[in-house]
Amino acid sequence: MKYIFRSLIVLAFFGMMSCEQSIEEINVDPNNSPSASDSQILAAALGNLGYMQDVDLNAASFLWAQYYTWGIGVSLGNQERFVSEPDDFDGYWGTAYADILIDLKFLTKSESLAYKGVGKALTAYVFQGLVDHFGDVPFNEALSGEINDGAILSPKFDQASAIYPSLVTLIDEAINDLSAASSDDIGDDDFVYHGNVGEWIKFANSLKLRILMRTSEVAPNADAVKSLIANGTFIETADDVAAIPFSGDAGGQNPMYARFEWGVGDFYFASNATLNVLEQLNDPRGTAFYSPATSGTFKGTLRGIDQGTVDRDVPFTDPSSDYSGSSDIAYGEANSVILMSDWEVWFLRAEAAARYGTADNDAVAFANAVASNFEYLGVDGADDYIASLNYGGSLDNKLDKIAVQKWIAMNGTQEDEGWIETRRFDRPASRLFTAGIFQTPPYSVLGAGKFPSVWLFPAIERSLNPNAPGQRTITDKIFWDN
Template identity: 25%
Template sequence: AQLFRIAIMHRMTDTYGPIPYSKVIEDSSESLTVAYDSQETVYMKMFEELDAVIAALHANEQMSAEAFRKSDNVYYGDIKKWIKYANSLKLRIAMRLSYIKPDIAQAKAEEAVTDGVILDNADNAYMHAPENRMALIYNDWGDHRVGADIISYMNGYKDPRRAVMFTQGTWNKKTDYYGMRIGTDPTNKSAMVSTYSNQIVDSKSPYLWMNAAEVTFLRAEGALRGWAMQGDAKDLYETAIRLSFEERGVTGADTYLTDAVSTPQKYTDPMGNYSMQAPASTITIAWEADDTDAVRERNLERIITQKWIAIFPLGIEAWSEYRRTGYPRLLPAVENKSAGTVNVKYGARRIPYPSEEYTENPVHLQEAISMLNGRDNAGTRVWWDVKSLE
């Protein structure tokens, strides 16, 4: 339960910044008007709690899986796999601090890798629910379509994973992978549903929590930064891509890895409304060997871009890593509807607090907003979001 709480609240603090965290547990009255913690306090508390979780799991790792197999729809009672997941979550959380607290980030990341993280697809964290409700949203309601950004990258790379990740759409009798720009204003829903690509998902699909590819990309980034990640950056980067291809059940990883020519495709809107003159990035796939600042930064862009593809559809994680690193480079929203609080080139940096907090918890909310330099808007950067945007 503690592990789940950390995983869930990690998403919450990355979405909002300061959140009620430690005081929620300390308040025995179960009040909904407790004080907020700064995001730094939340992160340090999560590390403390994760270490306690990992220690408790280690103390019981020889327990038979039968003990709670029927209550566990992820690892079916295998505590050793839960240890790998907990350490992988610790690695993910540690990497978030790479620009704001690099010493802590390195120490916690190295601890996680040393103790054992997810290395193979057999240990991927998938939650097998009786029904995947995303199928209802994507297939039955038709309320979502795949974004232009990931389609443009994967089209440009001729990525074979497209066929198992996305449907094809049709426009003017031409069938292809088509993405929809952020900020598109649908005027004809039925036409858009048939034109733009959809995520391939059904009611029996499991929910992805974390996969070996993401963990290996995290290790690749750590190695690029000079951390002890049990492998060098290039080998880990290439291993991560191979793991993603294996997870998706497609071939061609070796050819893909050596492609030093293909770049993201410029976005052409099949419906002719929101096309762009140039792609958001010109980054290629193949690793560059030179050890200069410019090459290391390009290799970082490769790591994050390929991780972004491999973790689809983990939207909050992808958004957080985009904010932390600036990668992958994304198309600007079609229209800026933020009244000037958001730089459309870089997108929203957080989500404003719910209106209920203004009415139900106003005193503590104002304390939280003061931690955000007095601005509760989507353009305000959270604590760890400090990399230069230029």
Template identity: 65%
Template sequence: MKNKFSIFLILLLTLNFSCNDSLEEVNIDPNTFPSAGDPQILSAAIGFMGYIVETDLNYSESFVWSQYYTWGIGVSIGNEERYVSVAGDFDGYWQRAYANSLADLDYITKNSTSAAYRGVANVLKAYLYQGLVDHFGDIPFTEAVSGAIEDGSNLTPNYDSAETIIYPGLVTILDEALADLDVAETELIGEDDFIYEGDITKWIKFANSLKLRILMRTSEVSPQGAAIQSLVSTGTFIESEDDMPFIPFSGVSGDQNPMFARAEFGVGMFYFASNATLNVLQDLNDPRDEVFYTLATTGDFEGNLHGIDQGTVDNEDFTNPSSNYSLASDYAYGDSKPVILMSPWEVWFLRAEAAARYGTADDETTAFETAVLSNFTYLGLDGTSYVSTLGYSSADALDDKLDLIGVQKWISFNGTQEDEGWIEARRFDRPASRIFTDGIWQTPPLSVLPAGEFPSAWLYPSTERSLNPNAPAQREITDNIFWDN
């Protein structure tokens, strides 16, 4: 991806500075450059998104807070494992999301004459803003990325209510995207769209699927039944791997998966499989366990899965080699692993939950089984017999069905959408059933939080609170985002 973009820029500069250019054309103010076009701006925004999603989100606190992994031998136990956070931990995510991707996407939506580019940019804007809300709560939205002179030079934007302004605003952004995409079906974008290469039909499916996610996320505090019923009845969605929005990486130097590149630049992948996850997988006789994680190749557990309890690496013999334990597999960690923005199993789980809660046009049992099977298929497994053991029935009590959906959804995000796994675990861990905080998740022995308490939000970044007088008071990591109760 980066290689393509770099080559494109080199060609662009070569064309703009050829030997045939007149002196007038060459004699350009060095402090003033021609504006980039839609293709270059979109490519840059998607490039930053790959890093944001895979490194700032998946490979960060969420890597261990989702309890797929735990700190391993080789380094001193980190703050994330002890639930210690400082505001500076989140500066990078905030800056890259706002100053890089969102600034570029906002420029396209305000200035492009192409309905296709505006539609694509608005889908990605909604995706990024939802991620910011789901980690921080109230954020700059209506006044965001307006620091340019032509946008008002606003460098200290006010914060908007996540519940009353931003989440409804995300639906509006997606409706605008769909309106543009509906009239842009024959307008090709091209290879600068690293996700779908200009396939507008797939962008429409992505927009509807993201809209469903946004509407479903408030189900515990503000049900959107009528809107969800209408959307499921009329919309097209991500249904298979062919529809899946992802950012590809070739694996060659300069074009590696961001998580892999970040880890290998440092001490490498030192996380071990968490028993919080392994216990669930093994209790269910779930064959995905040996795809998510490697088998131990040495020691007493050679040839078997071997994790450790969350946050207990200090209890392990520090001379043990990592080969004594189960690590991230090639499926979960690799130089050419794609960055998945939404998966077909995520969307089918959303549709199953929507049918269970609101009686949509979908058959809830079929949607649930399709969700599980699509994840198995992506992993190269046959999940037919496994699905039959889960016993999902539309006749069961709603809370029992939600528990089943919640656990299977959390399992399916392992290795591909770790951050979304943490987010959805928080949502499904509801007052009627504390399936994660009072069941699946383990309290790390060195946690600074009381037993049974787990992080539910990120702190506002230190740079934002230092530079923006309109930033709210700092939160605690145990504060709830508005949809989480």
């Protein structure tokens, strides 16, 4: 079923292109047609990327990030018990390599510097996601199945720690290409920035900052980060946000919305792991993330469920309307799929300033991050809330403040990035998630205080590629985790 959704999304993206194009011009498969234009290839890549980001990643991670939990009307799923099977991850792997990265490879060979630069930046984005979920993955020999590329059908897996520096190099190449590109090289097929190469440069710099900061606990990049902050332009405002839009019309609905409405159904409810933190901080964003209960004792207020307890101990005889589900912001048919937000980048800049003493003021960057998220959600009271957080003190205290606020801000928009960053910020100096915020599901197969930190290698890759490594457990760690 999900492949049908993906096809509909890509078709919808082609429908958003100029109506003056003939059917002969658009009725091609970019993955198999050597005559496909850069415009068609970019549209296909963005359509698949929007689907993958929202369904294969965000919808897969919002339980492990403990924004949501299974609720009334469904039996407890494997995700809530931390049970994973290798074929659970086949879809993401296949979409990333066989659909998106193949298309982007064509763009990186374009004669247009603009398309080439966008292709390289998005390639780095997709590969970082693969590394952050799987660790070692095919990189240098990936996408080399054609005769001209060496006919490599069983690519070797590269070490994750070696891929990261290569992504930085790729981003630098993208920035150079974009800086030299003509401003009118890309048009309506660019659904993210509508051909504005300056905005793509901001995206590339922001992605580079994310990559450099991801290793901050194990391999700091202080000099590179300080230079980047001093010289780069970044996603700073709502107008800069890198997002793939969806119209909300039939065939153009947000991928997660379409999946729940047409397929598996929406049986997810607010997790008390999140609601407890929002209540402790007197955070006014709760009703932006979740919808209040519409019946029962808690009518008009937020009522959650402890993580993974839907069929244990408590009988849950109350109807689902007695509990809080998702809001339109988190679950709306016309929601855009966000690749990088202004609040994410301001949080990165706050952390960089706190750790490395960059040209930014960390307190100002922290305030900008929180305020940007309030603005996106349409919630008032940002200034008073920021003041109540008492940001400051030791580096560890600052990092904890950044970690919690970043996790909160990713709710409903960038859930996968929220889960990834809980793994990074949960560090030896402060196990604030695994020994604090997170709740151990009663049926967890991992035991108390243990949580997933990596995805299993996909079954399809291990069955077809003799160079695939041995399987691991979901409590193994990526090289930047500790």
